[in-house]
Amino acid sequence: MQFITSKELDELLNHFSDLHILVVGDFFLDKYLIIDRSLSELSLETGLEAHQIVQVRNAPGAAGSVTSNLRAMNIRVSALGVIGEDGNGYELKRSLLESGVDISPLIECFDCLTHTYTKPMILESDGTAREIERQDIKNRNQFPSNIENQVVERLRLLAPKVDGVIVVDQAGERNCGVITDRVRSVISQLATNYPDLIIAADSRFRIGQFDNVILKPNGREVILSFQSNLPDKITKDKIEPYGYFLFKKTKKPVFITLGEAGILVFSKAGCDHVPAVDVKPPIDIVGAGDSCMSGIVASLCSGADPMKAAFMGTLAASITIQQIGKTGTASASHMRRRFQELEF
Numbered sequence: 159m160q161f162i163t164s165k166e167l168d169e170l171l172n173h174f175s176d177l178h179i180l181v182v183g184d185f186f187l188d189k190y191l192i193i194d195r196s197l198s199e200l201s202l203e204t205g206l207e208a209h210q211i212v213q214v215r216n217a218p219g220a221a222g223s224v225t226s227n228l229r230a231m232n233i234r235v236s237a238l239g240v241i242g243e244d245g246n247g248y249e250l251k252r253s254l255l256e257s258g259v260d261i262s263p264l265i266e267c268f269d270c271l272t273h274t275y276t277k278p279m280i281l282e283s284d285g286t287a288r289e290i291e292r293q294d295i296k297n298r299n300q301f302p303s304n305i306e307n308q309v310v311e312r313l314r315l316l317a318p319k320v321d322g323v324i325v326v327d328q329a330g331e332r333n334c335g336v337i338t339d340r341v342r343s344v345i346s347q348l349a350t351n352y353p354d355l356i357i358a359a360d361s362r363f364r365i366g367q368f369d370n371v372i373l374k375p376n377g378r379e380v381i382l383s384f385q386s387n388l389p390d391k392i393t394k395d396k397i398e399p400y401g402y403f404l405f406k407k408t409k410k411p412v413f414i415t416l417g418e419a420g421i422l423v424f425s426k427a428g429c430d431h432v433p434a435v436d437v438k439p440p441i442d443i444v445g446a447g448d449s450c451m452s453g454i455v456a457s458l459c460s461g462a463d464p465m466k467a468a469f470m471g472t473l474a475a476s477i478t479i480q481q482i483g484k485t486g487t488a489s490a491s492h493m494r495r496r497f498q499e500l501e502f
Contacts, residue, residue, distance in 0.1 A: 161432060161469035162462075167497055170470065171231075171490045173460040178234040180316050182309075182345075183326030184335045185239040185264070186219035186273040187250040188485050192287065193280050209278065215484075216249045218257070219275055221326035223445050223485050227452035227474065228324075229257045230487035236320070238263040238312055239336050240305055246272035246295065263312050267305050271297050273328070286482070300333045309336055310344050317348045317355065322459040324451060325371070327361035337361070346370045349410075358455045360447065366404065372458070373404055374413040374451050374471075380404070397422060398429055411464040413471065415450055417443070421468045432468040435476035435496065445485040449478040453488070473497060 162170075192213035199208045218226055221239055228235045237259050241247040243266050250272055254261050274295040279287040301309075317323055325345060329335025337345075342364075349357045349370035358372035359365070365375040366383035375383070377392040380400045389396055397414055404412045405424040412424040420433040453474035457467035474488035477496055481487075 162466050164497065166466065167470075167494070170457050170460045170462055170466075171493060174456050174490060175232045177322065177456060177459050178236070178320045179228055179322045179324060179455065179459065180236045180238060180263075180320045181221050181225050181228070181324045181326065182238040182313060183221040183324075183337055184273055184328035185221045185237060185241060185250060185254075186275055186328065187222075187246045187253070188217045188219035189246070189249070189274055189276045190215040190217070190484070191276065191278045193278055195280060212281075216253050217485050218250060218253045218259075219485055220273065220328040221324075222250065222254060223448040224324055224326055224452055225254060225259045226257050226485070227445075227449045227478075227487045228456065229259060230489040231452060231456055231474075231493075232490055233452075233456055234260075236260040236263055236316065238265075238309065238316065240265045240267050240270055240301060240309065242266070242270045242272040243268045244272055246274045263316060265305060265308050265312070267301065269302060270305070271295050273297065296329065296331075297334050298331055301336075301338070306338055306340060309341055313341070313344060314348070317357075318352060320355075322356035322358070322455050323348075324455055325357065325359040325361075325368075327359065327364060330363055332364075337364075342368060356455060356458050358451065358458075360451050366407075368408065370408055370410065372410045372412070372455075373408060374415065374447075374454060376415045376417070376447060380414055392416070394419075394422065394431070401429060413450075413454055413464070413468055415447060415471075415475075417446075420472060421450075423464050423468045425464045427464075430465055432465060432472055435472050435500065437476050437480055440482060441479040442482045442484075442486075443479055445481075445487075446475040446479050449474040449486070449488045453493075 197210035276293040327337035346369040401424040450471035454471040457470040477488035478486040
């Protein structure tokens with residue numbers, strides 16, 4: 159089934175450069191440590207292997223992955239989040255600036271840590287890299303009240319000035335990330351005050367707690383927001399009731415991603431299915447959801463209906479998953495080439 163024509167694709171992609179999107183939420187630093195085991199040494203103190211790091215590669219993660227994808231699509235982007243006054247915060251700011259993101263809304267907090275995923279990667283003999291146990295740095299305490307106040311003030315100031323807002327709620331501990339209960343309430347109010355503003359939320363643990371905004375969870379996140387255990391298999395019939403419930407609750411489109419099974423779209427038209435774009439292995443799903451969210455929101459901001467937007471999301475994700483061992487992005491030129499490869 160063809161959801162979009164070549165002309166419509168070009169019109170959407172050409173409009174992307176006119177957009178300004180605000181990304182608010184939890185910005186992480188993805189720190190990749192490339193380890194060459196042929197250089198390994200034994201620690202004199204412990205007798206354990208001392209991994210030898212031959213390269214350090216930093217990239218914005220979580221909300222930063224969304225900004226990277228939007229910038230790859232030639233969209234103007236502003237970042238609103240909270241980072242620590244630490245080395246990881248410095249590296250995160252530098253990485254965001256290198257991709258062309260406006261970081262002036264970012265808030266630096268002396269008492270906070272910069273969320274960081276440290277990913278040691280073992281170089282294999284064939285030149286590929288294999289990730290071993292990740293090391294995470296996260297805030298596990300609530301932000302000071304003055305920091306939350308700043309987030310709210312900047313959000314209220316910036317939202318009316320942009321074409322769209324993407325909310326990235328990554329923190330596991332309640333009220334220990336940027337999207338606190340109060341910030342979530344403010345986002346809902348902004349959606350009411352500015353009904354034509356595209357606001358979309360992605361939340362790893364609390365997708366069912368958002369009101370009045372577009373939602374883009376994956377199947378796992380949807381089910382766990384309503385029940386404590388996952389079924390043996392996440393299928394359309396298990397997700398549909400929750401998708402309808404979320405649409406009725408938010409009164410905005412709901413996009414539930416299902417990996418290789420595509421996207422379920424809940425809207426006034428009911429429940430529709432957009433298949434994933436088929437790609438050959440090997441694949442790496444890291445960042446696929448962020449690419450998908452970027453494609454969906456940019457397309458909605460450019461006038462696409464939910465089905466066309468969902469297709470643009472799957473198109474972007476099909477490019478990202480082929481970028482192995484890194485948090486990938488999908489550019490407008492990549493999306494044009496991938497579309498040309500499809501057979502309708």
